[in-house]
Each structure stands twice: as structure tokens, then as C-alpha cells.
Amino acid sequence: MTVLALHDQHYSLDHAAFLETLSTTQNLLIIQDLDGVCMGLVKDPLTRTIDPDYIRATRKFKDHFFVLTNGEHGGKRGVNRIVERAFRNIDAKHEISYLPGLAAGGVQWQTDQGQISHPGVSQAELNFLATVPDLIGQCLQQFFAKYPDLFPTDNQPELIHASVLDNLVSPTANLNVLAEYLGDRLDIYQDLQRTIAALLDDLLEKASQQDLDNSFFVHYAPNLGRDHTGIEMVRFATGADSGTTDFQFMVRGAVKEAGVLVLLNEYYSRHAKYYPLGENFNARQAPQNHEDLLQLVQDNFDPQLMPLIVGVGDTVTSQTEGNQVRRGGSDRLFLQLVQDIGQWAKSGNLVVYIDSSQGELKNRIPLKIGVVADQEKVIEGITDPVDPLKINVAFPGGFEQYTTLFQRAAANRSGT
Incomplete structure (x- = not known):
């Protein structure tokens, strides 16, 4: 052929x-x-x-x-x-x-x-990105507090460690472990997806307040494509599909x-x-x-x-x-x-x-x-x-x- x-x-x-x-x-x-x-x-x-x-x-x-x-x-x-x-x-x-x-x-x-480099990324952007992993971790702690019976205090550090990816230029909330942990509690997992998406939207707003309003975007993997404004859409979980598991805070243009x-x-x-x-x-x-x-x-x-x-x-x-x-x-x-x-x-x-x-x-x-x-x-x-x-x-x-x-x-x- x-x-x-x-x-x-x-x-x-x-x-x-x-x-x-x-x-x-x-x-x-x-x-x-x-x-x-x-x-x-x-x-x-x-x-x-x-x-x-x-x-x-x-x-x-x-x-x-x-x-x-x-x-x-x-x-x-x-x-x-x-x-x-x-x-x-x-x-x-x-x-x-x-x-x-x-x-x-x-x-x-x-x-x-x-040899690694970051063409086009400013130091101010790197500094802001460095704050994101801790904020994701704090958000997860607050979420766990809503469901104390599901998330005993002793389990929380391990779950946060597995879910917060402290990448240098693409800090990420990876919910794979939490999706498995929650099992068939679909409503709670969907609540978690909405919570993390809302956090990253808030971070975009905070960045704009620091003159970084055109510096970042949120990538969802997998996703449902982009809406009419060009923003990616979360794929919410179903009974057979964990949907969006990676919520990535990324540099615009990446x-x-x-x-x-x-x-x-x-x-x-x-x-x-x-x-x-x-x-x-x-x-x-x-x-x-x-x-x-x-x-x-x-x-x-x-x-x-x-x-x-x-x-x-x-x-x-x-x-x-x-x-x-x-x-x-x-x-x-x-x-x-x-x-x-x-x-x-x-x-x-x-x-x-x-x-x-x-x-x-x-x-x-x-x-x-x-x-x-x-x-x-x-x-x-x-x-x-x-x-x-x-x-x-x-x-x-x-x-x-x-x-x-x-x-x-x-x-x-x-x-x-």
C-alpha cells in the first residue's frame, strides 16, 4: 500500500x-x-x-x-x-x-x-503559577470538610498529595484517585468537578487583578470541546465515565x-x-x-x-x-x-x-x-x-x- x-x-x-x-x-x-x-x-x-x-x-x-x-x-x-x-x-x-x-x-x-526552557513565559507569570498548587490543596481541604464522613482527616494528606500536580508551568488538579475513592457517589464527584472548575475560574480573575489578565487559561482533559467564546467545556462524570479528571491551569497560547x-x-x-x-x-x-x-x-x-x-x-x-x-x-x-x-x-x-x-x-x-x-x-x-x-x-x-x-x-x- x-x-x-x-x-x-x-x-x-x-x-x-x-x-x-x-x-x-x-x-x-x-x-x-x-x-x-x-x-x-x-x-x-x-x-x-x-x-x-x-x-x-x-x-x-x-x-x-x-x-x-x-x-x-x-x-x-x-x-x-x-x-x-x-x-x-x-x-x-x-x-x-x-x-x-x-x-x-x-x-x-x-x-x-x-535542557529545558520556557520560550515566551515571563517571570511574573512563573511567580503566579507557583502559587497555584497550594491553592488547589486548600480548595480540596475545604471540599473534604463538607463531607467529613467520606474524607477522614487521616486520609486527606495522601489524597491531596496524589491530586495536586505541582508542575512548573501547568499546575493541575488531577482527580483520578479521588474519582476511584468516591466510587459510585456520582453526585459528590460532580460537585468536586464543579468546585475545582470554579477555583480555576477564580484564579483567572485573580491573575487579571495582577495585570496578568491575558496570561492564563484553563484546560480540561478530557473535555467537550469549546463553547462559542472559545472556552473549553467540562465533561461532567456519568455512571460509566469519570469525565474530566485533569483541570490544568496553563499559560495562554500553550x-x-x-x-x-x-x-x-x-x-x-x-x-x-x-x-x-x-x-x-x-x-x-x-x-x-x-x-x-x-x-x-x-x-x-x-x-x-x-x-x-x-x-x-x-x-x-x-x-x-x-x-x-x-x-x-x-x-x-x-x-x-x-x-x-x-x-x-x-x-x-x-x-x-x-x-x-x-x-x-x-x-x-x-x-x-x-x-x-x-x-x-x-x-x-x-x-x-x-x-x-x-x-x-x-x-x-x-x-x-x-x-x-x-x-x-x-x-x-x-x-x-
């Missing part, structure tokens, strides 16, 4: 063709999410693990592979600590390399040597679709020897909507030099509410931009979906491919018949199936 034919497929399971594409394409750019894609989803981020063989494989794609995640590289809960533990466990510290690319939605840059432009700009600098958007371009300088992002690409990038971009993610949702379809997921918009750039440049870009529903979380939809009357493949809860995002390749076996193929492709590229 040719690359173009694979690009024309929807939810293709022809992994052999995808393997050949990764193995043989020279002008290739892989932009890949992390949680659920190259490691399993877990309730407590501190327990995440990663295969050192996968890290080794990424090195063989040097300058052709970058990550794009809403998590962070550094800090005690960052991906770098997971990488270090993976190599420590096999007594191979000398082999450690880090995952190059963007974290915190696009404002935390890292080289494969672990959205994955902007990160695509940063990475593409970097790719051109390494392979075409020039920066189409300038050497100092960062995610905070990118436009805020899809059409303008795509136009910026069309105005500045030579389509003849455009790589085949492979976007890889696991968080895409589509839910019908009455006559309205809510499309969301933290990977959706960056994958859509990858798709649309490929259509413009005729570069055959591929959108790859990893089924992460086998993990510990209850907010991922299992990959069950169906066919509607017009023969269009769709997945209930992930896409819909008129979804503009067309997923080309699917991995129903989850991150293990994907990373196994990725390692095989890396071996092929290295000639081993």
Missing part, C-alpha cells in the same frame, strides 16, 4: 503499510503525545512507567521525532523522572536520553539532552495546535536550513484559531519542502447532546491541523489514533469500529459521521502495540 493510499484510509489496521512508511520515509516528522500513547494511563502520574527500548528507538528518529504533551518534562512528576527510573532499573544510566519536543501544551521546550507550528518551524531549520517563522518563534506568538494557524503555514512554509507529518494521539471525543455534536479531546485540534496542512501541501500527512481505554482511567472510549449507511467508518464517542477529523491509522491494541511497531521502524531506519 502506498503512503497516499494509507492517507486515504479511515481507521486502517494495515500496520504493515504504516511500518513501511515510518521505516522508509526520509522527509518525515512525527509529532506524538505521551500519556496513553507510549505509556499506559494510570490514576497516579507518579506510578507511570516507560520502556527503555522505546526511548532508544526515539533516538534513531533524531530530528524526525518530537513529543507534544500537556504534561511536563521536568519536576518530580515530569516525564524525565519516568525516563530516569526506566534506565535506573536496568542499570544503564549512561544510556539515558530524554524525549525532545514540547510539553505544558507547547511552552516548555526540551532537547534530547534534557495549546498543542500552536505547538505544531513551533515543531514544524524547528524541523525546517534542521532540514531546510531556515526558520520560516523566525528563529525565536514560540507558541505564544501563534494565532488563537485554526484557520489563522493554517494560514500562517500557507503564507510562510514552502510546500515543496513539507515533510510527511505523522500526528499520534489518544484523546479525541465526539458526543451528541440533543441536535448538537460536541467534539473535544486534548489531541483533536493538533491532529486536525496536521491533517489540514497535509491536504494543503499534498504531503500525505497521517493521523494516528491509539486506543488508551485499557489503562486505569474510566474516561477513554474503547476502539470499536463501526460503519454507517454511507460506508463511512466511525467510532461512537470518538468520532461521528460528519467529523472533519479523519483518523487514518488505528491501534486497538493500545500503546504496547504502537510502541512495538515504532521500535521495529526505528530498527529498520538504522539498518539493524
Whole structure:
């Protein structure tokens, strides 16, 4: 199967063709999410693990592979600590390399040597962000006090420690552990979701009072897309779905679709020897909507030099509410931009979906491919018949199936 034919497929399971594409394409750019894609989803981020063989494989794609995640590289809960533990466990510290690319939605840059920077983020913004974890912890304490029978004093420190992610530029309330702790007490868990959402709204107001009124936004994962004002919508829990579990206070402009432009700009600098958007371009300088992002690409990038971009993610949702379809997921918009750039440049870009529903979380939809009357493949809860995002390749076996193929492709590229 040719690359173009694979690009024309929807939810293709022809992994052999995808393997050949990764193995043989020279002008290739892989932009890949992390949680659920190259490691399993877990309730407590501190327990995440990663295969050192996968890290080794990424090195063989040097300058052709970058990550794009809403998590962070550094800090005690960052991906770098997971990488270090993976190599420590096999007594191979000398082999450690880090995952190059963007974290915190696009404002935390890292080289494969672990050098971290925050292009476009001011010290005043960093100072405000540093106050957020304690405020999330205080909010949780107040919430626990409303339900003393459910949250004994002795349990509270452990629950707060697991739920407050003190990330440097994306402090987060992670409710996975609390969702499990509350079990079938849906009304109380929904109350918790509303409480945390209200806190982060209050923090946006406090930031504006400190002349930081255009500095931050709130990212919900998973979500129901954005409302008419561009604000993301909370996905409230149901009996079978824990809904939004990550409430992230993030730097404005730190959205994955902007990160695509940063990475593409970097790719051109390494392979075409020039920066189409300038050497100092960062995610905070990118436009805020899809059409303008795509136009910026069309105005500045030579389509003849455009790589085949492979976007890889696991968080895409589509839910019908009455006559309205809510499309969301933290990977959706960056994958859509990858798709649309490929259509413009005729570069055959591929959108790859990893089924992460086998993990510990209850907010991922299992990959069950169906066919509607017009023969269009769709997945209930992930896409819909008129979804503009067309997923080309699917991995129903989850991150293990994907990373196994990725390692095989890396071996092929290295000639081993």
C-alpha cells in the first residue's frame, strides 16, 4: 500500500503499510503525545512507567521525532523522572536520553539532552503559577470538610498529595484517585468537578487583578470541546465515565495546535536550513484559531519542502447532546491541523489514533469500529459521521502495540 493510499484510509489496521512508511520515509516528522500513547494511563502520574527500548528507538528518529504533551518534562512528576527510573532499573544510566519536543501544551521546550526552557513565559507569570498548587490543596481541604464522613482527616494528606500536580508551568488538579475513592457517589464527584472548575475560574480573575489578565487559561482533559467564546467545556462524570479528571491551569497560547507550528518551524531549520517563522518563534506568538494557524503555514512554509507529518494521539471525543455534536479531546485540534496542512501541501500527512481505554482511567472510549449507511467508518464517542477529523491509522491494541511497531521502524531506519 502506498503512503497516499494509507492517507486515504479511515481507521486502517494495515500496520504493515504504516511500518513501511515510518521505516522508509526520509522527509518525515512525527509529532506524538505521551500519556496513553507510549505509556499506559494510570490514576497516579507518579506510578507511570516507560520502556527503555522505546526511548532508544526515539533516538534513531533524531530530528524526525518530537513529543507534544500537556504534561511536563521536568519536576518530580515530569516525564524525565519516568525516563530516569526506566534506565535506573536496568542499570544503564549512561544510556539515558530524554524525549525532545514540547510539553505544558507547547511552552516548555526540551532537547534530547534534557535542557529545558520556557520560550515566551515571563517571570511574573512563573511567580503566579507557583502559587497555584497550594491553592488547589486548600480548595480540596475545604471540599473534604463538607463531607467529613467520606474524607477522614487521616486520609486527606495522601489524597491531596496524589491530586495536586505541582508542575512548573501547568499546575493541575488531577482527580483520578479521588474519582476511584468516591466510587459510585456520582453526585459528590460532580460537585468536586464543579468546585475545582470554579477555583480555576477564580484564579483567572485573580491573575487579571495582577495585570496578568491575558496570561492564563484553563484546560480540561478530557473535555467537550469549546463553547462559542472559545472556552473549553467540562465533561461532567456519568455512571460509566469519570469525565474530566485533569483541570490544568496553563499559560495562554500553550495549546498543542500552536505547538505544531513551533515543531514544524524547528524541523525546517534542521532540514531546510531556515526558520520560516523566525528563529525565536514560540507558541505564544501563534494565532488563537485554526484557520489563522493554517494560514500562517500557507503564507510562510514552502510546500515543496513539507515533510510527511505523522500526528499520534489518544484523546479525541465526539458526543451528541440533543441536535448538537460536541467534539473535544486534548489531541483533536493538533491532529486536525496536521491533517489540514497535509491536504494543503499534498504531503500525505497521517493521523494516528491509539486506543488508551485499557489503562486505569474510566474516561477513554474503547476502539470499536463501526460503519454507517454511507460506508463511512466511525467510532461512537470518538468520532461521528460528519467529523472533519479523519483518523487514518488505528491501534486497538493500545500503546504496547504502537510502541512495538515504532521500535521495529526505528530498527529498520538504522539498518539493524
